[in-house]
Amino acid sequence: MTDETLTERQRELERLREHELPPTEHDDELPSPTARAAKPASLWSDAWKELRKKPIFLISAALILLMIVMAIAPQLFTSIDPFAPGTCTLGNSLGTPSAENWFGYDLQGCDYYSRTIYGARTSVSMGIVVMLFASIIAVTLGSIAGYYGGWIDAIIARLADIWFAIPIILAGIVFLNALGERGFWQVALVLIVFGWPTMLRLMRSSVLSVKEADFVQAARALGASDFRIITRHILPNGITPVIVYGTISVGVVIAAEATLSFLGVGLQLPAISWGLMISTAQNRILTAPHLLFFPGIFLSVTVFSFILMGDALRDALDPKLR
């Protein structure tokens, strides 16, 4: 009797686990094709279904999309090109926001609205570029370290630990200060070089757990090469935490770029970036607060959106939180 109740209970559990419908369907019987013909559900399609219903995701996605469009095509938002000669009139210097000019003017009498809009390009592309390169490094090295283990792992993990021990802002100050010319790529390089270790640790630990999965062993038993096992079995199953962290890190990188620029070791004029604008505004916080306010708001909203997006993704991609 107890045995029967036990197996009954196990079956019950299994049904729950599989979200399967109650007992009428015997194991190998043919369930109605219509029920099964519905679109197959994968991790990603499940996550998408989940996300579509989340206001947090929708809001952050809309904001991110807006920022990306702004970065790609600032002309859509403003007819003034801040890089064109003769757009600034010194007579307008430090002009305050008004009905016809919402964001006012900066010290040089340049239109602050168009500058803020154009600033999105630097910040957003910095965030995305750094995130992409850092995750490529992290995913590659993390997979190799986690999969092969042994001395390869020891070298990569220790290397990451060494980088990890250096705070990104400190490294930025030291290295960028040493460089005479600081453009987009110099700043990006420093952020990439010091940004990958966290992601590498995430990737590595995720690979370590997926590696133990039966399907990895099964794939090996059926003749898959190491490369295939990593790309087809381990990465698709283990990359979720990196995607989540990567999304959040776009925001973090944007903030870091702004911080470096604010500290005077980031981008240099005539580049336009929110961090640079905030940096220039710092001496006039009391007399012209709008110079700080507008790039500050844009920066915070962007960083905030990426972090929210990362949170929403994490919730949607982690089946345990459902």
Added chain:
Amino acid sequence: MTQTQASPEEAGPAGQHLLEVRDLEVEFRMRMGTVKASDRVSYHVDAGETLAIVGESGSGKTVSAQAIMGIIDTPPGFVTGGEILYRGRDLLKMDERSRRKIRGENVSMIFQDALTALNPVFTVGWQIAEMFRKHRGTSKSMAKLRAVELLEMVGIPSAKQRVDAYPHEFSGGMRQRAMIAMALALDPDVLIADEPTTALDVTVQAQIMDLLARLREDLGMGLILITHDLGVVAEVADRVSVMYAGRIVENADAADLYPRPGHPYTKGLMESLARPDDKGGRLRPIQGSPPDLLHRPSGCSFHPRCRYAQPLCTEEDPPLIDIGEGRSSACHFAREILDE
């Protein structure tokens, strides 16, 4: 699935088995010490026959299969001796590339829990088709057609629709069928089934065993069935090797083993089995638990649990000796047990 097996040059010289394991030694070197998980293990399987390897969990039955497939985690596991001959070629002496070619193509394996053995992020059909695309260079659409054929072969209803389903959308039995389809995709000569039915309902267990038996016959492959279920063994196996504490303690034809076990451990296993004709009687479990391989008992590993144990058993490890009728047993008193 009409491909004929053994072509002339493939059929080895007389006396050569399709797959043979000779004196296989596998060690696991851990911080607490070294465990010999496979100790002088020898067995073989020929085309069209089923060899069952029976034993409790931890008896080393899976380890030898993993050694054949070359999927032992190293470290801590090391193959320290012996030979694994596939058509006379020693797999252990091959380089990794040629070995990988043998996996899946010649020797294939299915696992206990097909849910975890299938990749959750790809459709079942994709995973099967992948075998053709990677090993045979089949085009995408052809590979998918072949996947549908295979799913039909293993008895999955409306395979055309199911081919696009994900593993978690399959029931336990269907998953195991899909796993079998995947393992058979490249027409292997030997299939190793590691507890293929343990995770399934009893009714489904029978269906899967029938399927395996049918496929073995149709495809003429050798089947190595690893299991702890003597009931399953009785139905499908031709020969049985019983393992205990990393050693094979008895080899026999399945038909001979049941009526007359030749090793006290086998006898104990038989007696602990519930039988319909023995209704109301008490089961007689084997006393004690399997030995801790780090602290192996002296002499015969089974002696602490053996009702026939004599002083000799604590001193001398019995070799696997021939006891006639093509049987062998690793017990000092094998003949007495056999005649009892």
